[in-house]
Amino acid sequence: MAESVCIVAEFRDGGFRRVSFEVASEGRRLADSLGLKLYGVVVGSGVGDKAQELAKYGVEKVFVADNPAFEHYIAETYVPAVAEMVRQCDPAVVLLPASMNGKDLSARLAARLEAGLAQDCVEIAVQDGKLRAKRPLFGGKCLGWYEWSDGEVAMISCRPKVMSCLEPDDSKQAEVVNVDVEIPDARSRVVSVDLDTSGKIELTEADIIVSGGRGMKGPENFAMLEELASLLGAAVGASRAAVDAGWRPHSDQVGQTGKVVTPSLYIAVGISGAIQHLAGMGSSKYIVAVNKDPDAPIFSKADYGVVEDLFKFIPVFTEEVRKLKSAE
Template sequence: MADCVCVVSEFRAGNFRRVSFEVASEGRRVADALGLPLYGIAVGSGVSDKAEELGFYGVDKVFVADDAALEHYVAETYVPVMAEIIQGLNPAAILLPASVDGKDLSARLAARLQAGLAQDCTEVVCENGVLKAKRPIFAGKCLAWCEWSQGALPMISCRPNVMDCKAADASRKAAVEKVDAAVPEARSRALSVDLDTSGKVELTEAEIIVSGGRGMKGPENFTILEELARELGAAVGASRAAVDAGWRPHSDQVGQTGKVVNPNLYIAVGISGAIQHLAGMGSSKFIVAVNKDPEAPIFSKADFGVVEDLFNFVPVFTEEVRVLKSTC
């Protein structure tokens, strides 16, 4: 008989990433459906002071491994520590983020714990005590429902910005228990982490993204998208064509070989809509496409389409946003 539902958080640069709260919220729903408590795992350097915040989103108790050697994600240190904690909890299911680090972590943990991993899931349901998880396959062209055989330990990595996040309840703080887990000496280590300090919104956590493609015609023209993004409080992304041309850094690339994003609003400007790009943004809640070619594939995926030269439309649209903001 399982004792809990377990969620794994992601702690970076002194704070929990938003996806940790989304996973905690989803874990709360699963735990309630199974009639079990929800336990969280927080690993990092300085995480003890923040651990109780997971309780705002439904976690009952947080098991913390706080060590200077865990400041940066390194598989050789994180996986043994987390596996040791999880093995002592006897969970009915494990949920964790499908972030860049989370995908690596979940695969390694699943192998070590002999768990059945459903990666990059967009929906989790519990029917009569049986868990099911939905995940995109074949570059997002199909959706598969996953179930686990009797006796298997379900492990579910949740796609960021998809699961409904509970409203934070600051009066509900989680109990915190520090775990004296032995941190192994790794053969590799992070020498430094190049964090973007320019004030830009991180793509994978942005609620609004404005992306440009080959239709931008050059790197200098991305300034019009950056101006629109500033007015909307959005992040700026790019298609693979724009990145391959050297117009934007790879960190801005959205798509199968770039970042998978799930904002509330995705504005695709001058992007034709190749399947590789759709795989990276197709699950956005609302998609707006701006392209002068009415036959562009992006329109088949868009909720709203604008058939117009982007150089005529975007500046006017930006000004309308600015005017609207001034009247609110």
């Protein structure tokens, strides 16, 4: 009989990513539904002093491997360590973030643990004692529910900014177990990390995103979106067409071949709405589309649509936002 729901937290640059707290919160809800304990696993450099942060979201015991070798994610070092620690949790369910690193780790981990894996899930439920997980299929055209056979370890990676976070409870404490894992010699290593130090909000972390597409007509016109985003406290994204044209860097691309984002508000400006783009932002809570073509596919997904020339609408809209902000 399995003992726990196990979450694998993502620790990077000296802190836990927000999605780790989302996964911990979902793990707490699952553990309560299944009558199991909630354990956490985390590897990293300098993570030992931070492990108690997971207790605020209901984690009862945290297995920690703190070593400079874990400063950067390298599959050859991470996977054996995490696999060993997850086994110590005796899990029925393993939850991970569906981040770039989390997707890679979960696939390798599932093979080692012989677990059934469902990637990039947007909902998890327990019905009649049976675990089910829902994930987008075929570029977001439909959603599929997955179930696991009795006795099979279920592994689920959770799409960031979809699972709701519990209110942190500072009074809670977790048992911290320091694990001395064997670290194999890796054939690869991180030579350097080129970080974006521009101060921009990272797309996958943003609560509001303003994206531009081919309708922007040129890189210089993204300045109006930058201005609007600054007023809204938003990040600026782009469609593949805009990125391929060289108007925006690939790090700004939203879509199936770019970043998958799930903000509370997504404003699509001059974006037609190809299925590849919809796959990257279709899970947004609210979608606003601005396009002069009333038949643009983006309108079929949008909660609010504005059929207008963006070069007329965006300046006026930006000015109205500015007035509202100044009145606060």
